[in-house]
Amino acid sequence: MERTNEKLIGNRIDWLSVITWLALVLFGWINIYSSVFSEEHSSIFSLSQRYGKQMLWIVIAIVILITILFLDTQVISVFSFPIYGLVMLLLVAVLLFGEVVNGSRSWFAIGNFQFQPAEFAKFAVALALAKFMGREGFKIMNFKNLTIISALLGLPFLLIMLQGDTGSAIVFAAFLIVLFREGLPVFVPLLILFAVLIFIVSLFLPLSVISVILSLSFIGYYALTKRDYSYSIKILGIQIGAILVGLLFEVLTFKTIPIHLVLTASITVGAILMLIKGIKNRHGILVQLVVILIGSLIYLYSVDFIYHDVLKDHQRTRINILFNLEEDNKGAGYNMNQSLIAIGSGGLSGKGFLKGTQTKGDFVPEQDTDFIFCTVGEEWGFWGSTAVVIIFTFLIIRILWLAERQHSAFSRIYGYAVASVIFFHFAVNIAMTIKLAPVIGIPLPFFSYGGSSLWAFTILLVTFIKLDTERHLPL
Amino acid sequence: MKPKIIVIIAFFIITAIVFIGKLYYIQVLNVKYKLSAQNNAFRHVTQYPARGVIFDRNGKLLVYNEASYDLKAIPNRVGEFDTTLLCELLHLTQNEVRQTLRSGRHLPVVIAKQISPKQYAVLQEYLYRFPGFYAEKRTVRKYPESTAAHMLGYVGEVDRSDIDRDSYYRSGDYIGKSGVEKTYEEYLRGEKGVQIYVVDVLNRIQGSYRNGEYDTLAVAGKNITTTLDxxxxxxxxxxxxxxxxxxxxxxxxxxxxxxxxxxxxxxxxxxxxxxxxxxxNRVANLPDKPLYNRxxxxxxxxxxxxxxxxxxxxxxxxxxxxxxxxxxxxxxxxxxxxxxxxxxxxxxxxxxxxxxxxxxxxxxxxxxxxxxxxxxxxxxxxxxxxxxxxxxxxxxxxxxxxxxxxxxxxxxxxxxxxxxxxxxxxxxxxxxxxxxxxxxxxxxxxxxxxxxxxxxxxxxxxxxxxxxxxxxxxxxxxxxxxxxxxxxxxxxxxxxxxxxxxxxxxxxxxxxxxxxxxxxxxxxxxxxxxxxxxxxxxxxxxxxxxxxxxxxxxxxxxxxxxxxxxxxxxxxxxxxxxxxxxxxxxxxxxxxxx
Incomplete structure (x- = not known):
């Protein structure tokens, strides 16, 4: 093998990433130790305790790391699709033969050992996307390509949804960042942002009021861009007229007409008039605006329907708790409230290693897995938790920076995928512990207890570090 | 660098800044969570006093206390157990047990109240087979002479109005409902004590708080001699x-x-x-109305x-x-x-x-x-x-x-x-x-x-x-x-x-x-x-x-x-x-x- 001169590999490894990785893993272990620690089991390496097991998982992760670093990068590229296929098969298999843990059928049990294929799906999708999008002359804005990308992402998403693990499924939204980098137009993320905004506003305001605001802003946009003030005022006048007619009708007939019906009717009248004028005068922008307005109104009503009628009760409750629309500190809001108490009680400099009362008292459920950040917050305080946020952000940006220096599109896209997935996990996990996001059960990369998660993230990251060692070579 | 990359990196950095800002707010600025942490970690365990006993005019014992037991469970510590056996021992239906267990998580729920010492002796043998269950000692009134029911009255669990009227009572406490038990409740009940423990969320006691410095002892109720012969x-x-x-x-x-x-x-x-x-209910509905004190x-x-x-x-x-x-x-x-x-x-x-x-x-x-x-x-x-x-x-x-x-x-x-x-x-x-x-x-x-x-x-x-x-x-x-x-x-x-x-x-x-x-x-x-x-x-x-x-x-x-x-x-x-x-x-x- 000429290309991988083993004597030199040490020089080409991005040691900064490796050290960051090691720092996160070890700090994670320290916090797991503290979460699980009890006087009776003081031996650090006892396999009967979770910190003992995690230590074993870390040792195995290091072995995996070394193995991957000595792998041929060609193998990674060539086996991208087969690995994707294999993981999809595992996802199907777990649906058929898996164990149910915490309400989701996403675990294989082999003896005492449990294994969660969904954790590896992110790696598989990253590889497959990199392989598919890394081809010579690939253009993203192409119907066929978009369809295939959607399929590559949609298949594991659906399979994991079927397992009942919503948290792990929505992680695939992270790949939007990759697609954005690779040519998805700006309006897509903006549209998504807009959609999220509308959803959040819909929790607080009546739909009819939002409709009016939307309608007004579209008319205003038209007036400002086209400087067609007289027409805009005419439409506005007609709409207000429609509302007055509605109210007059109400007064004359002594019937109460729900105000939202009146408002909706007035918006409809305005929209129809604008549409007629647009078509008659071949006024493209007007037609577009009306279509977008109608689209957002449909979205508004369907998101409301989904929120009230499709989401499960506990999911809706989690969202309501996030926005303070509901308080239930003993029931559904218990985790979030206890998590805030644990982190908040840490203060500026924390209570110290092994000294967290909330941690020691097991007040936060899943403290060593999804809520491991509570231990950090309580025992290491503001300084400790800030350090973790900074280290993660540093690692993610470091990966982006490395990705940008790749010569091959495969490596670059894969690097973006790694950064995006780690970012998504990090952001959602920490956001839920400090009440910036609803409770979504996904682990904090490298930190949370669990072999599957640790290995999957290690493989994900180290594969990229390996690719980076050969960034000058075409794949 | 392309503007897109700058947007992405900016997005990451803004996220980090928002996190750090929120962390600063909850960890440094806001004291609410520090106070909540204190309440979380303590548990006030009530020490129930022995209720006063009642004598007749010649010193004959009319009412005394006998030990009884409440079987409680902490639902999320309950492991696998033989439901059928438990139900048989306590004369409960499986549905009742399941429903009770579903009514809580980290806080104890009461499975059965006032189990007699005899029944408890049997239950105790099997208790190790019911993980997450434990018995709490209470007392129950006994009437050795089986007489003067109307005058002595009886003791029952407090209801909403009792709790509203007198802050001494907590849900689950007992109170005199009629007769001497009611009129002389304040003397008979004694004074509850409290022990403060440091506990974890599953109510596992980690130790007493400051070696019991703030604990108070229960004071037994006063004994009453009646004029009855x-x-x-x-x-x-x-x-x-x-x-x-x-x-x-x-x-x-x-x-x-x-x-x-x-x-x-x-x-x-x-x-x-x-x-x-x-x-x-049975006695109250008898046609002769035995509960009616003529x-x-x-x-x-x-x-x-x-x-x-x-x-x-x-x-x-x-x-x-x-x-x-x-x-x-x-x-x-x-x-x-x-x-x-x-x-x-x-x-x-x-x-x-x-x-x-x-x-x-x-x-x-x-x-x-x-x-x-x-x-x-x-x-x-x-x-x-x-x-x-x-x-x-x-x-x-x-x-x-x-x-x-x-x-x-x-x-x-x-x-x-x-x-x-x-x-x-x-x-x-x-x-x-x-x-x-x-x-x-x-x-x-x-x-x-x-x-x-x-x-x-x-x-x-x-x-x-x-x-x-x-x-x-x-x-x-x-x-x-x-x-x-x-x-x-x-x-x-x-x-x-x-x-x-x-x-x-x-x-x-x-x-x-x-x-x-x-x-x-x-x-x-x-x-x-x-x-x-x-x-x-x-x-x-x-x-x-x-x-x-x-x-x-x-x-x-x-x-x-x-x-x-x-x-x-x-x-x-x-x-x-x-x-x-x-x-x-x-x-x-x-x-x-x-």
């Missing part, structure tokens, strides 16, 4: 078996209630432990037992004197004739011993029409005040909960009913012989008897003698005067003596006891009249005043008089010299068979 009480209950009615016996010199029987009664031991609510609540017209008081009022008001004689042959009101048991010339003593109705119609007429009395309504009000002075028609203020006030209507009632100035003594003549618009409880009548026995005064009847050797409320040691001069009692008591020696209740006669009494019959529109007898003995230094009501038993002398006589004999001599009478009384079945 357990033997007399039990004897009364025996005599009243298979009869409806009540007996009240009072020691006249002190107002102490010696016995208070309401029949039918029930075994107080039914109202404890797991079976309380089941048994309560002695305190049932209102009967006093009938002829009222005559001595009528005579006393008339003597005090000087509308008659001991030599007054009426020649009677019934009493004609103008519209009808009040019938009488005797005819001819009747003097005061004879009017009592032979229970002349007409004599008291004349007396009543005099009381209401005598010139110095003024108008009839004024005269009536004056008469009513005399009755109140005997404790009739007013709440006596006894220390037993739920006593009735009784019925005497004010003059305005008749004004309204007949029209002002359109009624007179004849309109309401039935009051003269203790019938009509009058209703008194057996306790009030017993108290009236005690007042006659004392020749003019009484003490408010009460059930508690001592609270942990401290003297009782002063209220019960103050003489309540009837306002009747002592000399007026001489002929009346003499008449009451003749009731037993030669009058209507010779059946109650006993050569050594010097019983004075008066028969009575309460008219009962629903069936056979109620038999009443009041008595006290010995005549010159009364030790006991007693009243007996037997429902649907007809004339007063047939049932009530012998029972009263036996009660007196039992109390004064502790023996029964008339076994035949006793057997006849005990075996008498005056209850409608079901």
């Amino acid at each position: 357990a033997e007399l009480q039990k004897y009364g209950e025996l005599l009243m078996s298979n009869k409806l009615g009540s007996i009240v016996a009072i020691e006249p010199h002190t107002g102490e209630i010696l016995a208070l029987v309401s029949s039918p009664s029930y075994d107080p031991n039914l109202f404890v432990g797991q079976q309380l609510s089941k048994n309560y 002695a305190l609540k049932a209102l009967y017209p006093p009938g002829s037992t009222f005559k001595p008081v009528s005579a006393l009022i008339a003597l005090q008001e000087e509308v008659i004197d001991p030599t007054t004689v009426f020649v009677v042959n019934g009493y004609n009101t103008g519209s009808h004739i009040v019938k009488d048991h005797i005819a001819g010339a009747v003097g005061l003593e004879m009017s009592i011993s032979h229970s002349s109705n007409a004599y008291y119609c004349h007396v009543f007429k005099k009381i209401l029409t005598d010139k110095k009395m003024g108008a009839v309504d004024k005269a009536y009000e004056n008469w009513k005040q005399h009755l109140h002075a005997f404790g009739l028609g007013v709440k006596l203020g006894t220390d037993l909960a739920y006593e009735s006030k009784g019925i005497i209507y004010p003059a305005t009632y008749f004004d309204k009913y007949y029209g002002k100035g359109r009624w007179n003594h004849n309109t309401i003549i039935s009051l003269a012989i203790g019938q009509g618009e009058l209703g008194f409880t057996p306790l009030q009548i017993a108290n009236m008897t005690a007042a006659i026995a004392n020749r003019g005064y009484y003490f408010i009847p009460h059930i508690v003698k001592e609270i942990d050797s401290a003297k009782i409320n002063k209220l019960y040691t103050v003489r309540q005067n009837t306002g009747i001069a002592e000399r007026h009692f001489i002929p009346v008591v003499s008449g009451m003596e003749k009731v037993v020696t030669s009058g209507t209740a010779r059946i109650a006669y006993h050569p050594d006891l010097f019983i004075c009494g008066k028969t009575g019959t309460a008219q009962n529109p629903h069936g056979e009249d109620h038999s009443i007898f009041i008595a006290f003995a010995p005549k010159d230094d009364p030790k006991i005043a007693v009243v007996v009501y037997v429902e649907n038993a007809g004339f007063g002398s047939t049932w009530a008089a012998p029972i009263a006589s036996l009660m007196i004999e039992k109390y004064l001599t502790d023996t029964i010299s008339r076994p035949l009478v006793e057997v006849r009384m005990i075996n008498g079945r005056l209850k409608k068979e079901e």
Whole structure:
């Protein structure tokens, strides 16, 4: 093998990433130790305790790391699709033969050992996307390509949804960042942002009021861009007229007409008039605006329907708790409230290693897995938790920076995928512990207890570090 | 760098800044979470005091505490267990257990309450097979004499209104629900203590807080000695078996209630432990209403037992004197004739011993029409005040909960009913012989008897003698005067003596006891009249005043008089010299068979 001169590999490894990785893993272990620690089991390496097991998982992760670093990068590229296929098969298999843990059928049990294929799906999708999008002359804005990308992402998403693990499924939204980098137009993320905004506003305001605001802003946009003030005022006048007619009708007939019906009717009248004028005068922008307005109104009503009628009760409750629309500190809001108490009680400099009362008292459920950040917050305080946020952000940006220096599109896209997935996990996990996001059960990369998660993230990251060692070579 | 990359990196960095900002807010700026953490980590464990025990007047134990156990579980620590076995041991259904377990997570839920020591002994053997379950020791009341259920009352779980009224109580606490348990709750309950532990979320105790520096000890409840004579009480209950009615016996010199029987009664031991609510509902729904304390609540017209008081009022008001004689042959009101048991010339003593109705119609007429009395309504009000002075028609203020006030209507009632100035003594003549618009409880009548026995005064009847050797409320040691001069009692008591020696209740006669009494019959529109007898003995230094009501038993002398006589004999001599009478009384079945 000429290309991988083993004597030199040490020089080409991005040691900064490796050290960051090691720092996160070890700090994670320290916090797991503290979460699980009890006087009776003081031996650090006892396999009967979770910190003992995690230590074993870390040792195995290091072995995996070394193995991957000595792998041929060609193998990674060539086996991208087969690995994707294999993981999809595992996802199907777990649906058929898996164990149910915490309400989701996403675990294989082999003896005492449990294994969660969904954790590896992110790696598989990253590889497959990199392989598919890394081809010579690939253009993203192409119907066929978009369809295939959607399929590559949609298949594991659906399979994991079927397992009942919503948290792990929505992680695939992270790949939007990759697609954005690779040519998805700006309006897509903006549209998504807009959609999220509308959803959040819909929790607080009546739909009819939002409709009016939307309608007004579209008319205003038209007036400002086209400087067609007289027409805009005419439409506005007609709409207000429609509302007055509605109210007059109400007064004359002594019937109460729900105000939202009146408002909706007035918006409809305005929209129809604008549409007629647009078509008659071949006024493209007007037609577009009306279509977008109608689209957002449909979205508004369907998101409301989904929120009230499709989401499960506990999911809706989690969202309501996030926005303070509901308080239930003993029931559904218990985790979030206890998590805030644990982190908040840490203060500026924390209570110290092994000294967290909330941690020691097991007040936060899943403290060593999804809520491991509570231990950090309580025992290491503001300084400790800030350090973790900074280290993660540093690692993610470091990966982006490395990705940008790749010569091959495969490596670059894969690097973006790694950064995006780690970012998504990090952001959602920490956001839920400090009440910036609803409770979504996904682990904090490298930190949370669990072999599957640790290995999957290690493989994900180290594969990229390996690719980076050969960034000058075409794949 | 491309602008897109800058946007992405900016997005990451903004996210980090938002996180750090929020962390700064909750960890440094906001103190709310630090305070919450404190509450989280402590648990206040209540130490329940032993409830005070209750004795009778002779130091016999009437109520004590027996250990009982509550089985609790912390739902999310409950492991795999044999539901069937648990249900069998506790007589629960699987559904009940599952539902209880579903009702909590980290906080304990109660699986079964007040498990008896016997049941617990069995359960304990298996407890290791029910992970997450544990037993908590409580106490349960026991009634070794199985007597005086109405007076002792029972103890049950507090309800919402108790908690709202008194902040001492927490949900799940026990409180006296009736009788002495209720009236003397504050003494009996003691003072709860609290132990503060540092605990984790699963309520696993990590240790006591600051070595118990802030803990308080439970203070046991005070013991109570009642005025009851357990033997007399039990004897009364025996005599009243298979009869409806009540007996009240009072020691006249002190107002102490010696016995208070309401029949039918029930075994107080039914109202404890797991079976309380089941048994309560069963007993409460029995057709004879055993829970109804007739002695305190049932209102009967006093009938002829009222005559001595009528005579006393008339003597005090000087509308008659001991030599007054009426020649009677019934009493004609103008519209009808009040019938009488005797005819001819009747003097005061004879009017009592032979229970002349007409004599008291004349007396009543005099009381209401005598010139110095003024108008009839004024005269009536004056008469009513005399009755109140005997404790009739007013709440006596006894220390037993739920006593009735009784019925005497004010003059305005008749004004309204007949029209002002359109009624007179004849309109309401039935009051003269203790019938009509009058209703008194057996306790009030017993108290009236005690007042006659004392020749003019009484003490408010009460059930508690001592609270942990401290003297009782002063209220019960103050003489309540009837306002009747002592000399007026001489002929009346003499008449009451003749009731037993030669009058209507010779059946109650006993050569050594010097019983004075008066028969009575309460008219009962629903069936056979109620038999009443009041008595006290010995005549010159009364030790006991007693009243007996037997429902649907007809004339007063047939049932009530012998029972009263036996009660007196039992109390004064502790023996029964008339076994035949006793057997006849005990075996008498005056209850409608079901």
